[in-house]
Amino acid sequence: MTISRRNFLVLSGATALTPVLASCGGGSGSGGGLQYWSAFQNQQQQDYFKKERVDAFQGSAKVRLTVKPTDTIDRLTQTALAAGTGPDLVLTAGPAQVAAYADAGYLLPLEKYSQKYGWDSMLAPWALAASRVDGKLVCLPGGYETMIMIYNPATLEQHGWKVPTNRSEFEAICTEAKAKGLMPVASGNADWRPASEWWVTFALNHSAGPDAVYSALQGRTRWSDPVFADAINLLNGYYQQGWWGGSVDSYFTNTFPNLYTALASGKAVFMITGSWATSEILPYFGAAAGNDATWDWAPLFPLRDGVPAEVWDLGIGATLSVNAKSANPDAAAEYLNFLESDPKRQAQGIAEASLQPAPIQLSAADFPESVDERLVRLYTRLSNAATIGYTTWTFWPQQTDTDLYTNFDKVITGQLSTKDYLDGLDKVFQSELAAKKVPPAPAPSGPAK
């Protein structure tokens, strides 16, 4: 519920607050308490987390939070675990990484605690399924996230556009916007190269559709199938028309602050991004930015007939496990339960610091009155999603995922054909499938809860 590695670093004031933590005398030393390394999107989030989720924990041990830079926390954790140390609570970027840690025996199986605290009935089944490795529960999903479309209502109004609900409406607006010199879709990966996979996730789930993706993830069909080629070709076509980030070249140098600014000023129309953006975007809109711009969000639309009207791409931005070497596993599990439970606490985190909630059922009644209505709408609708999609960073195995975003950049620059791209992905995927490295995925239909 803290960060996802897709949430890059742009706004993460993570380090700026090192003083705070430093003064808390945080030491690596095992000197009592539970070690917990985390990273945050911004200072506000970090302060809130420290106060409400660390200091407020009245369990059998004290939690010692150490803040790490967002882009290095994965590597630091990996290095430390490999060397036989690491924090008591292990934060990862998602199930693929968990599988690697679990295989190596670094994570404590949590079944015992699951029974004790009733996690089975508390957490969404899809999220629990993705938290198992070889049938054993080894982590709990931290924050969960989805893909949405963010826009500035004033921009749409000014040009007489409506929020698109299908591909042709979307393409009509993009064509018109491009002709007017606007950036149809605010996107770029200068700050976070893997961001390309956000848009591949969009294409796969909303053009090929969640059924096709699920079937390929199960190994029943191949990534080289035409349905995926169509999806990639479609997305690539959008890039070639300059809809994504203005042009391919500027896509590579667009930073997130610039994109949010463009959205606020009306120079960009849509942004297709993760739910984490609802907190990142705040400094660029309204009083905080010295303008009167507002933003809103809408669910993503289908790019092909036959794909359900609303598909909610699910992602686990972060997972939490207990280090097998922890000196105090009971207290660590107790803290895990504290972080995951209580809808009101989750809702308050959303309301006050835009923290991503644990995947538990949330209803409008759980939210405090101060909450931003847009966020209530987002998380209550998400809790009741009928069809789910699959974010690549959650459900793809590690090496396939790395190839997926690294090589997609070569598709849009024309160095790699769609066919070669998908053939290459399929080859790596099949070998990881054979090695049992593919995280378990829930079926696409049926309520996500």
Next chain:
Amino acid sequence: MTTTPTDSPPAGAARGRGAARPHPVTGRVSSLTYVLLCALLLFALGPLVLFAFSSLKTQSELATSPLSFPTSLRWSNFATAWEQANMGAGLLNSLIVVVGTVAGVCVIAGCAAYAMARLDLPGSGTFITYLLVSSSLPTQMFLVPLFYLWTKLNLYDSLFGLIVIYWGLFSPFATLLLRSFMITIPREFEEAARMDGAGELRVLFQVVLPNALPGFLTIALVTALSAYNEFLIAVTFIQDSSLLPVSTTFFTFQQGFTQDYTLIGAAGMIMVLPMLLLFLALQRRFIEGVSSSGLGGA
């Protein structure tokens, strides 16, 4: 070209000469030479000056006129950067790391270079080859094994542990450089001292070291720069945020506030300043040092 954390300037080459003098200028100096030199001067200093300007501007001023002189000097940027990135603690840690690294490298490289230059040990050619090759290994490759070792040795997450790594990484070059200085010191000096009945230690401390002083200053400056600017290893081997040196606080700071380039400018200026002063203080000695080292021509 800064490359990896092992980066440091090249070690001595070639037979050196004693203190070199500039040769007298021959022929007239064309004004074209000055023009070209000034162009290079602009190339080197221009970006630094603009960077300094940006640290004194407001954000909106920087956005609208990035290349002009600041209209009013916003010194508060420095205070903000100092506070937000906790640069005071960072600089203090850097000071400890730099002093520790430099002292250790001087001792280690001093001993090794003296042995290689004077004691006529067998296989010193092989040893030179080894030092060269070991400096060409990519640090990223052995990061994980090294980390493992450091955890076992309880050196992880301590400034001392970091310093020891820097000793290992920066010593080979320092040794090669220092050795080429020592070769240039005439052996007669030491022999004369020995004839006067001085022991080996006294020869070392009273003859060799004073003569090699410019060499030591050179490797000290070069090692200090490398240690001060290194971030990849520092961020990996230091867990406790209160122990991080300033290079890493700046690095993360830059990502945390991408949009506020004025603060990056201020933080950058704060970070550069100590090394700038050190260099200006030592530069005459340093350049003498380079001149009289093996890097001096044939």
Next chain:
Amino acid sequence: MLPLIAINALVVLGPSLLAVYYSFTDWNGIGTAKWIGLHNYIELAGDAEFRNALWHNILWTIFFLVVPMAMGLFGAYALTRIRRFRLLFRVAYFLPYIVASVITAAIWENLLSPDVGIGEVLHLNFLGSQTLALPTVAFVNNWAWWGFLVVVFLAAMQGVNPNLYEAAALDGAGPFRQFWSITLPSIQPTFMFLGLMTIIWSFLSFDYVYVLTQGGPAGATDVLSTLLYREAFASLRAGYASAVGMVMALISGVVVAAYLVIRKRKDWAV
């Protein structure tokens, strides 16, 4: 010498030997490693990303053998021929070298920005274009580097016997002739040694690429060290990454060996 050997063995040699072992395994950087023989090396040979990165390292090496060397030689030679302000120039040229790479990157990222910087004026996206990105990163790296070469070459040139110049001047040789026939041959060992170090460092080059482009766009600036980093920490293939590192070390080893052979033939002292 012993302390050096001990510390070097501890920090560099020991961990490197482990990396040699890992390069023959399927180690993911986390769990246990399984011996897979030459598999990583065979895969490397057919890996287009590896070839792409290697090619960039070669281009990078050529760039650094030519551009900074030429600037360094010119700067140093010109400084030996002027009377005034020599100290000022020398110090100014050296200043960029003392700036940390992260700061240098920040300076130039802003200067070249396609939105507000030189990139906007010239309508060029220096770091976003497939063709411009690599030269741009090399250019930024060079900005911080060439001044160091000036100082070193200047030191070497000051050791040249002045009588040679006087004799040449009497023979009517101009500055260019003097440079080619006297200066360059006289500083040849320094020159060759810096060439050697340039090659070694070019293959290790990491900081600027990592900070400015992370190897992108679309691999346009990917070099061996960023590939290694990505394989080890994003793809969780530490064994494969070790094999990349081994190849890097091997290339440098060959270069060092070649240098030592030449050195022996020409009878230089290191």
